[in-house]
Amino acid sequence: GAGVSQSPRYKVAKRGQDVALRCDPISGHVSLFWYQQALGQGPEFLTYFQNEAQLDKSGLPSDRFFAERPEGSVSTLKIQRTQQEDSAVYLCASSLGGQFYGYTFGSGTRLTVV
Amino acid sequence: QKEVEQNSGPLSVPEGAIASLNCTYSDRGSQSFFWYRQYSGKSPELIMFIYSNGDKEDGRFTAQLNKASQYVSLLIRDSQPSDSATYLCAGDTGRRALTFGSGTRLQVQP
Numbered sequence: 051g052a053g054v055s056q057s058p059r060y061k062v063a064k065r066g067q068d069v070a071l072r073c074d075p076i077s078g079h080v081s082l083f084w085y086q087q088a089l090g091q092g093p094e095f096l097t098y099f100q101n102e103a104q105l106d107k108s109g110l111p112s113d114r115f116f117a118e119r120p121e122g123s124v125s126t127l128k129i130q131r132t133q134q135e136d137s138a139v140y141l142c143a144s145s146l147g148g149q150f151y152g153y154t155f156g157s158g159t160r161l162t163v164v
Numbered sequence: 165q166k167e168v169e170q171n172s173g174p175l176s177v178p179e180g181a182i183a184s185l186n187c188t189y190s191d192r193g194s195q196s197f198f199w200y201r202q203y204s205g206k207s208p209e210l211i212m213f214i215y216s217n218g219d220k221e222d223g224r225f226t227a228q229l230n231k232a233s234q235y236v237s238l239l240i241r242d243s244q245p246s247d248s249a250t251y252l253c254a255g256d257t258g259r260r261a262l263t264f265g266s267g268t269r270l271q272v273q274p
Contacts, residue, residue, distance in 0.1 A: 083261050092168075092252050092264035093208065106260045141207060152198050153262065155207040 052076075054156035056142050062162045063132045071127045071159045075144030082125050083153060084117055085141040093141055099125060132163045167191055167257040170265035178273050183240040185268050187253030190234065197229060197236045198262060200252040208252055212238070243272045 055074040063069050075082050081100055085093035086109075095109040101122040110117070114132075119125040129136055139160050143153035169188045177183045187197070196215045200208035214220045214227040214236070226239040236255070240247055250269045254262040 085264075090172075090266075092170075092254075092266045095261045095263065098261045109261075152210045152213050153208075154210070158207050 054142055054144050054154050056140075056156035056159050058159060059157060060160050060162075062164060065133060065163055066131050067163075068128065068130045069132055069161065071129075071140050071142075071161070073125045073127070073142030073144075073156060075123065075125070075142070076154055077123075079144035079146055079154075081145040081147065082119060083143045083145070084125070084127050085143065086111075087139045087141055087158070089138075096127070096140075129161075132161075134163050137161055137163045166265070167263045168253055168255050168265040170251075170253050170268045172266055173269040174271050175268055176271045176273060177243050179243060179245060181243050181272075183243045183247065183270055183272070185238040185240070185251050185253075185270065187236040187238075187265055188234055189236065189255045189257065191255070191257040192231075192234065194255040194257050196256050197227070198254040199225075199227060199236075199238045200254065200264075201247075202250045202252055202267065204249075211251075240270075243270075245272050245274050248272045 057072045083098050084096040087093045097117045098106040099119040114130045116128045139158040141158045142156045167190050198213045199211045202208045212227045214229045220227045224241045228237045250267040252267045253265040257263040
């Protein structure tokens with residue numbers, strides 16, 4: 051596609067509910083990143099994929115967070131048993147070959163846990 | 165101490181003035197730095213990147229990097245109200261992904 055596509059654009063979840071956020075990167079982009087951005091803060095790294103391999107998941111805040119990219123294109127970030135502190139914008143970014151090229155970000159998914 | 169530090173602002177400049185945005189980083193091994201612009205409610209948009217010491221110019225924007233001082237800056241000449249946004253500095257701080265600062269909010273007054 052022309053850009054990085056994320057869905058849904060907005061998600062309201064009741065505390066304890068599981069959610070799945072989707073990212074469709076730019077075609078041909080090898081690297082895919084998930085970030086969490088709290089209000090008034092910069093994006094915080096969650097996890098990184100190179101093709102289908104998850105090479106770094108050190109930023110995932112707990113074992114409730116899980117990400118996958120099984121075929122090396124679309125990625126899903128899953129949050130189990132959501133909590134209020136999970137409320138944030140979740141940004142997906144893709145890059146042709148890694149961080150040295152800079153990222154193209156998707157529009158993000160705003161998650162609100164009530 | 166955060167790996168990439170920015171003053172949160174707001175930085176207020178009059179229209180037509182030069183806006184100077186600054187960023188410091190703690191990892192001396194960092195090689196590349198990026199400036200992103202983020203409008204309220206929107207996703208970050210890449211403006212410029214810089215790898216080498218010195219200045220890099222692109223239109224009204226100039227990025228400056230001083231690795232000895234661990235300092236990165238972005239100058240915006242002839243600031244316009246449409247430049248009002250949050251500017252995020254990011255660096256490759258020793259991990260596979262970029263590390264972002266908290267951002268500086270710029271307000272350009274007409």
